[in-house]
Amino acid sequence: xxxxxxxRKILVIVGDGMADRxxxxxxxxxxxxxxxxxxxxRLAREGSVGLLDPxxxxxxPGSDTAHLTLLGYDPFEVYPGxxxxxxxxxxxxxxxxxxxxxxxxxxxxxxxxxxVVVDRRAGRINEDEGTPKLAETIxxxxxxxxxxxxxxxxxxxxxxxxxxxxxxxxxxxADPKRxxxxxxxxxxxxxxxxxxxxxEIVNEFVRKAYEVLKDHPVNRERERQGKPPANVILPRGAxxxxxxxxxSDRYGMSGAVVAGASLIxxxxxxLGMDVPEDEAITGRKDTDLKRKxxxxxxxxxxxDLVLVNFNAVDEAGHDxxxxxxxxxxxxxxxxxxxTLLEGIDPExxxxxxxxxxxxxxxxxxxxxxxxxxxxxxxxxRRDPVEEYDEISAARGCLGRFSGLHLLNVLRDLADRIEKFxx
Amino acid sequence: xxxxxxxRKILVIVGDGMADRxxxxxxxxxxxxxxxxxxxxRLAREGSVGLLDPxxxxxxPGSDTAHLTLLGYDPFEVYPGxxxxxxxxxxxxxxxxxxxxxxxxxxxxxxxxxxVVVDRRAGRINEDEGTPKLAETIxxxxxxxxxxxxxxxxxxxxxxxxxxxxxxxxxxxADPKRxxxxxxxxxxxxxxxxxxxxxEIVNEFVRKAYEVLKDHPVNRERERQGKPPANVILPRGAxxxxxxxxxSDRYGMSGAVVAGASLIxxxxxxLGMDVPEDEAITGRKDTDLKRKxxxxxxxxxxxDLVLVNFNAVDEAGHDxxxxxxxxxxxxxxxxxxxTLLEGIDPExxxxxxxxxxxxxxxxxxxxxxxxxxxxxxxxxRRDPVEEYDEISAARGCLGRFSGLHLLNVLRDLADRIEKFxx
Numbered sequence: 033x034x035x036x037x038x039x040r041k042i043l044v045i046v047g048d049g050m051a052d053r054x055x056x057x058x059x060x061x062x063x064x065x066x067x068x069x070x071x072x073x074r075l076a077r078e079g080s081v082g083l084l085d086p087x088x089x090x091x092x093p094g095s096d097t098a099h100l101t102l103l104g105y106d107p108f109e110v111y112p113g114x115x116x117x118x119x120x121x122x123x124x125x126x127x128x129x130x131x132x133x134x135x136x137x138x139x140x141x142x143x144x145x146x147x148v149v150v151d152r153r154a155g156r157i158n159e160d161e162g163t164p165k166l167a168e169t170i171x172x173x174x175x176x177x178x179x180x181x182x183x184x185x186x187x188x189x190x191x192x193x194x195x196x197x198x199x200x201x202x203x204x205x206a207d208p209k210r211x212x213x214x215x216x217x218x219x220x221x222x223x224x225x226x227x228x229x230x231x232e233i234v235n236e237f238v239r240k241a242y243e244v245l246k247d248h249p250v251n252r253e254r255e256r257q258g259k260p261p262a263n264v265i266l267p268r269g270a271x272x273x274x275x276x277x278x279x280s281d282r283y284g285m286s287g288a289v290v291a292g293a294s295l296i297x298x299x300x301x302x303l304g305m306d307v308p309e310d311e312a313i314t315g316r317k318d319t320d321l322k323r324k325x326x327x328x329x330x331x332x333x334x335x336d337l338v339l340v341n342f343n344a345v346d347e348a349g350h351d352x353x354x355x356x357x358x359x360x361x362x363x364x365x366x367x368x369x370x371t372l373l374e375g376i377d378p379e380x381x382x383x384x385x386x387x388x389x390x391x392x393x394x395x396x397x398x399x400x401x402x403x404x405x406x407x408x409x410x411x412x413r414r415d416p417v418e419e420y421d422e423i424s425a426a427r428g429c430l431g432r433f434s435g436l437h438l439l440n441v442l443r444d445l446a447d448r449i450e451k452f453x454x
Numbered sequence: 455x456x457x458x459x460x461x462r463k464i465l466v467i468v469g470d471g472m473a474d475r476x477x478x479x480x481x482x483x484x485x486x487x488x489x490x491x492x493x494x495x496r497l498a499r500e501g502s503v504g505l506l507d508p509x510x511x512x513x514x515p516g517s518d519t520a521h522l523t524l525l526g527y528d529p530f531e532v533y534p535g536x537x538x539x540x541x542x543x544x545x546x547x548x549x550x551x552x553x554x555x556x557x558x559x560x561x562x563x564x565x566x567x568x569x570v571v572v573d574r575r576a577g578r579i580n581e582d583e584g585t586p587k588l589a590e591t592i593x594x595x596x597x598x599x600x601x602x603x604x605x606x607x608x609x610x611x612x613x614x615x616x617x618x619x620x621x622x623x624x625x626x627x628a629d630p631k632r633x634x635x636x637x638x639x640x641x642x643x644x645x646x647x648x649x650x651x652x653x654e655i656v657n658e659f660v661r662k663a664y665e666v667l668k669d670h671p672v673n674r675e676r677e678r679q680g681k682p683p684a685n686v687i688l689p690r691g692a693x694x695x696x697x698x699x700x701x702s703d704r705y706g707m708s709g710a711v712v713a714g715a716s717l718i719x720x721x722x723x724x725l726g727m728d729v730p731e732d733e734a735i736t737g738r739k740d741t742d743l744k745r746k747x748x749x750x751x752x753x754x755x756x757x758d759l760v761l762v763n764f765n766a767v768d769e770a771g772h773d774x775x776x777x778x779x780x781x782x783x784x785x786x787x788x789x790x791x792x793t794l795l796e797g798i799d800p801e802x803x804x805x806x807x808x809x810x811x812x813x814x815x816x817x818x819x820x821x822x823x824x825x826x827x828x829x830x831x832x833x834x835r836r837d838p839v840e841e842y843d844e845i846s847a848a849r850g851c852l853g854r855f856s857g858l859h860l861l862n863v864l865r866d867l868a869d870r871i872e873k874f875x876x
Contacts, residue, residue: 053833053834053835054833054834054835054836055833060836062835083851083853085855087874088859089855089856089859089862089863090859090860090861090862090863090864090865090866090871091862091874092866092871092872092873092874093873093874093875094873094874094875094876095875095876096875096876097874097875098875107874107875111874111875114875114876117876295876392833394832394833395460395833395869397873398873399866399867400862400863400866400871401835401866402852402853422835422851423835423836423837423838423851425851426837426849426850426851426852426853427849431853431854432852432853432854432855
């Protein structure tokens with residue numbers, strides 16, 4: 033006899049890059065061990081705890097590949113590269129077959145017939161300084177043999193999407209990555225004729241964009257103010273989107289992703305999930321975490337699963353800032369986890385707290401170390417673990433398991449998964 | 455921002471067959487629990503500890519398949535069988551396509567037109583008693599339709615390598631494995647015509663080797679001394695080497711294997727790693743462990759990864775000798791691990807202490823039980839585990855994971871692995 037048909041909702045809280053290693057200035061503790069985190073610890077104390085390999089042991093995850101995994105998609109099968117995800121994150125439509133690039137607005141000078149990059153970020157130009165106008169002009173005046181969409185993103189960043197059959201992502205970057213170097217001629221990296229064609233189109237785009245930007249009123253004005261003009265666009269990180277089964281089809285659940293970082297928003301959109309936007313959610317330290325928690329709770333009202341990501345913890349890891357990371361973790365505990373818990377009934381919801389990967393402050397980049405996971409719902413098994421951190425987690429009742437299985441584990445606790453067999 | 459480019463070196467210390475089960479004469483402890491191992495315990499106390507499945511749970515590893523795994527190769531994909539590994543270990547070149555055999559020098563008598571084996575080890579003949587001369591005569595005087603190389607190995611052992619296209623390892627042994635039985639006619643075990651051809655060639659080798667050995671001066675002298683002549687060669691364990699990506703190509707690291715046992719040396723050579731030789735390193739109890747430690751430290755000077763194996767612990771397990779195993783573990787701790795630690799800086803090196811498999815004294819053979827692993831480097835996560843043994847290891851912060859992932863876990867800690875995604 034089946035006692036209940038619970039159909040709980042699922043809330044996944046991700047502290048981006050939150051896990052770490054032994055930090056000398058924290059007396060050999062990790063930032064999670066050193067931080068005061070009463071709300072995270074409550075999830076550990078009242079829930080089931082374990083160690084999660086975001087992808088698999090010894091694989092250094094990107095935030096994008098790790099989030100795909102946490103959402104039940106094997107990144108070795110579906111990862112499209114960063115270009116399409118950034119484009120989706122910036123709100124541009126990317127369809128299967130499209131090739132997308134991350135771009136910089138940059139400053140170049142003509143020297144002996146070459147375009148030499150003198151500032152890769154065009155003096156850190158941003159939306160308020162006119163990047164939307166520059167993008168508009170490019171879309172209106174540049175003419176290419178394929179359909180394209182160019183859009184400004186955060187700060188000096190932008191995205192370019194090429195559309196219209198017979199395209200390939202097997203092309204090099206136009207971005208020379210260093211100042212003093214000429215804009216690179218984009219070249220095919222495979223024998224596929226589509227790669228040669230795509231490379232030619234990107235080179236044409238770079239040339240034509242320069243022609244319409246170099247005397248653009250926005251740049252004239254910047255020059256008058258003594259600022260470097262944003263006169264060249266540097267595409268890089270080509271990626272082609274393939275057909276992906278939407279999250280709702282694959283798992284029979286509606287889903288939303290609440291995030292500020294465009295990469296994570298791009299993941300949500302790639303999987304056909306809702307990605308609510310809010311000006312207070314920036315993907316940086318200045319983000320309004322309480323507002324983010326409220327957005328996630330609102331999304332949980334009309335979605336079966338909500339993933340909420342806090343990116344600034346990862347930034348502190350990349351900066352090698354141990355104290356800053358502790359501070360960000362404590363802020364996340366108070367403002368994000370605390371606010372969320374006030375609005376959650378564990379009878380009706382499965383809450384999962386985890387990280388997408390480790391970003392040890394001593395390394396300043398993502399590593400493959402496993403991350404702690406706490407799963408909290410009314411009938412979750414309780415183990416003796418009372419704190420949420422990398423070391424305590426290893427003593428939890430979930431043991432160590434792969435992130436590829438996490439979503440199904442949560443669906444099981446949410447009573448949303450079929451029995452295999454009789 | 456990336457804070458460091460550590461590029462640490464990696465040292466893997468393998469106590470062969472070191473893990474065990476509950477031993478009654480040790481009050482239910484394992485030999486690792488019973489032994490006094492201050493240096494191993496230091497690695498546990500200051501490092502991250504866990505349980506490792508050398509291949510996967512419930513798979514009884516050979517030392518060869520386990521070492522392949524520890525070095526990042528799936529033995530289900532690349533294991534060539536023991537013949538090629540012993541041949542490589544004995545210093546014979548084995549190329550892709552070659553078929554190799556382990557052999558014994560044995561004693562046979564002609565009875566009713568059959569060659570009957572009367573001593574499978576020819577009175578434990580060894581190198582000092584003339585096996586190199588016998589091998590030389592075989593290589594000079596035996597004529598086969600394919601190229602071959604025959605070489606003496608340790609004691610009564612030898613190896614045979616057949617080369618020259620259209621060969622197969624699908625053949626039975628010539629070794630009857632018991633005295634009083636005739637030398638076996640080698641037969642093909644598959645329909646592959648190459649198997650029938652290879653079987654014929656091996657039979658021809660056995661016949662022709664007997665003809666040149668039976669009246670060999672070395673054997674005449676043995677008979678004068680009342681010792682059994684080494685007049686027959688018994689090939690067994692056919693294996694064919696396939697093309698394997700060298701370790702340095704696959705992992706972008708130079709590597710060395712420091713071992714006395716020919717099987718382990720063969721693994722190193724199969725993967726294109728350096729295998730330093732030293733007369734004091736015997737692969738047996740009489741090996742000079744301090745010299746082995748020095749060799750490993752020297753190898754670490756000009757290699758990115760060094761694996762050092764101590765085989766005598768496994769021998770004690772095979773002999774069912776609990777006290778002897780405790781003694782060998784304590785010797786390994788003092789002479790090998792202790793000497794190694796004196797020469798290692800954890801800021802610059804990742805040290806991994808583990809076993810390739812369990813060889814419980816009560817079983818006298820390899821079993822599938824997981825083995826303890828300790829990983830020690832400057833920023834390794836610290837857990838409360840203070841001792842290196844099978845039971846304590848299960849409480850460590852690494853949890854339980856597969857040996858197939860170990861090398862990447864170490865490469866991650868050594869900062870020698872690329873990020874997958876952004």
